[in-house]
Amino acid sequence: MVHFNQQVLLFLLLFLSLNPTLCLNQDGLFLLQAKLQLFDPTNALSDWNLRDATPCNWTAVTCDATARVAHLNLSNLRLSGPVPAAALCRLPSLANLSLAYNYLNATLPAAAFSACAALRSLDLSQNLISGPIPPALALLPDLQALDLSSNNFSGDIPATFGQFRQLQSLSLVSNLLNGIIPSSLGNVSTLKTLQLAYNVFKAGPIPPSLGNLSNLEELWLAGCNLMGPIPPSLGNLAKLTNLDLSMNNLVGNIPEQLVSGLRSIVQIELYQNALSGTLPRAAFANLTNLERFDASTNQLTGTIPDKLCGLRKLGSLILYANKLEGNLPESIVNSENLYELKLFNNSLTGSLPSGLGGNSKLQSFDVSFNRFSGEVPAGLCGGRVLEELILIYNSFSGRIPDSLGECKSLRRVRLRNNNLSGVVPEGLWGLPHLYLLELVENSLSGSIANAISGARNLSSLLISGNNFSGSIPEGVGELFNLEELVANHNSLTGRIPTSMVRLSQLDRLVLRDNHLFGEIPFGVGGWKKLNELDLANNRLDGSIPKELSDLPVLNYLDLSGNRLSGAIPIELQDLKLNLLNLSNNQLSGEIPPLYANENYRKSFLGNPSLCSSLSALCPSLDGNESKSRKYVWIFRFIFVLAGIVLIVGVAWFYFKFRNFKKMKKGFHISKWKSFHKLGFSEFEVVKLLSEDNVIGSGASGKVYKVALSNGEMVAVKKLFGAPNMENGSVDSEKDGFEVEVETLGKIRHKNIVRLWCCCNSKDSKLLVYEYMPNGSLADLLHSSKKGLLDWPTRYKIAIDAAEGLSYLHHDCVPPIVHRDVKSSNILLDDEFGAKVADFGVAKIVKGANQGAESMSVIAGSYGYLAPEYAYTLRVNEKSDIYSFGVVILELVTGKPPLDPEYGEKDLVKWVYSTLDQKGQDEVIDPSLDIQYREEMSKVLSLGLLCTSSLPITRPSMRRVVKMLKEVTAPALPKSLSGKLSPYFQEEATDNDHQGSIV
Incomplete structure (x- = not known):
């Protein structure tokens, strides 16, 4: 039907062109002809018709005084098809043409645009246009602005581009251009932006x-695979205000001719190159207008020039991750x-001014991470706007200035690993906007x-590793956002405040090696998010609270070295602990059966009244011979009964499991490897792998739900063996199995799915989780269960x-890139707590400061792949951040990453276009409930930030966690409709350095 309508319209156009007495003028006919070549799914051009005399009132059309089409803005209309x-170009007065933010595909006609003689501005950005850039574009005599960014153009930049006569702006950002940057571009003297x-x-x-290019004001060459030195000739660009040469392989010094010539420069970025040499000293005297200087993540040596620091307009000086001294x-x-x-990560010395x-x-x-010493300057917050004070790993000494206790704007204070002493200013403890206070490993005292x-x-x-004394104030219980309290290795005394049981967000509580006494407070069952509880080596007494068994994500429990008494609550068996230590207390009674084995021997030592069959755990029993005879009949009865049970069991085993021997050949116990202390037998897992227990299947294997005899449930992934690929390549399934085992076997985090054990045999491989x-987030979010x-x-x-991914990126050494972040790999427990799963294609990033690492094949899922990964095969943590951004958009919109509703778009592009339209x-x-609209708006803004097409503008996962947690803070600015909140824009530019902990 559509094809028929197009044929009718084409016939009418032909008829009208032969009958000029009819109403629509020639420009309107040309526009209708262009419309025929476009697919318009939203009918955005429905008012383009034959009834009007001129097209001047049509959508996207602007005419001049003579009723000729002068401006045509067809951006953001979801159009697809070739560029018409x-x-x-038959519109004789067309001066400005924009087809940006659509789905135009195919290639550009080689010579068609050469007929657009009056064209001054051409914008085809944010489409799907492929193939080479037509050299004929350079023949447009009046063209001043050309934007072809964010397409799939490949090949060379045409050498003919050096023939532009009036071009002022040229943007080819984010394409697949793989030739060279032609030297002929230097002939376009009118250029202001390149x-x-x-x-x-x-x-x-x-x-x-x-x-x-003497008129150039902006030169953006980031991520262009450039190498060699910076040419001194760039110093001739006297009008340049923004120079970005980041993410290349440049070497050598910053030429003195460069910095002495760029007298009007506002911003210069040399981020993430391989620059070496020293910063030129005298050259900075001429940069009187310099406002921002960024030469971070290079190999610069020498000292920081005095004249650079003395520039009165200098607002931002960023020189971190170099080899600067002095x-x-x-x-x-x-x-x-x-x-x-x-200036972090250098070798700077001396005192701060x-x-x-x-x-x-x-x-x-x-x-x-420098070698600064002396006192912390008292006037750092003189402007009353200081938000971040980070001095970690230096040799600062003396007291913390009292003025910092009056700095209400402070949000992050990190002073760890210095030689600071004295009492912490009282006001510093209670700053209203402070969310991180880190004073670890100093010599601070007081309470x-x-x-x-x-x-x-x-x-x-x-605040661990200091000399703090006195009791923990009850006011700590008012800190309802507190997630970490780490105060070990101090001299704190008194009781643990009962008010602390109200801290529902608490994730870590470490108070070991102090002088605390009294009982563990009643009500600790409210710490539902607690992952680590370490109260070791204090003077605590009373019993172990049964409520500890109600903590669903507790991984680490250490109550050793106290005076705890009474029985060990049997309910502690309900916990899934990686570490349990109750040694050196005064506990009595029986050890809970799950822990009464050799694996937990060290967990109970030093409790004289604790009874167990484990040798050397308790004192020897009184060897009274008469008492032994009194009970000898009991032991005889037990032995006889055990013999009967053994005979019956062997017979039952023989008849019931005659075929088990065959199965067992594939799963020898010697091939099992455990990563946690198990409360079940590996062979029990094997025998329960029946088809009735299958909960999922795919080309590589099946997933089983297994109910064990101890009441515990586990998930078992069974991967089938496959022959190796030709030419010596490693089998992909085998590689995925080994990667997952290697990765998950070392990870311990509450938001990473736990791998209990695995088995690698010749026929198949088992992973027990x-x-x-x-199930998965995708299962619920995109099904009838969405209402949950x-x-x-x-x-x-x-x-x-986000916390799980942040752990992989920032807390694992070396860092781990997941490479397949998606909603189906985010699993949900019984309380909808989320854990990241499926590490079959994870990649360990080698080298702390290395950039993206190239992969041999694409790993990941369509709809989640970062744009740069799809065509460069370069992988780093920014690829995961893009994928997680897609997950955020799924959570906010409730829509899947790919859907026929989007046409040729994915979820990211659909969100952008829908917001605009x-x-x-x-x-x-x-x-979703509209009362949360403001929060949802902020999270949506964060999702858009994470899915930025430019990797460098995506925040780190540590920043993502921080921004997510601050979404509910009332001080946050409101998100703009359809645009990023200014708050998120600010945070996106703030990347933590190596070793930072938010």
């Missing part, structure tokens, strides 16, 4: 001829506009001030999964 260049970033050009140098120049106090100073921060509104200050009750946003209080009763996932539950799932209400899942 031949028809559009953006070639994120292409896969052949390795080569920056063309020195670019230094001839002092921070005193002249830095003269930079009145300084708001950001990041005493006046630092006194003349500027410093917001972020990070000099970690935790009662003022701490005012730190209502505090999530991490890390903890069972997740609510209200917004608070979805929000919790997002945080849980219809607004946020059309994106958010209508089944």
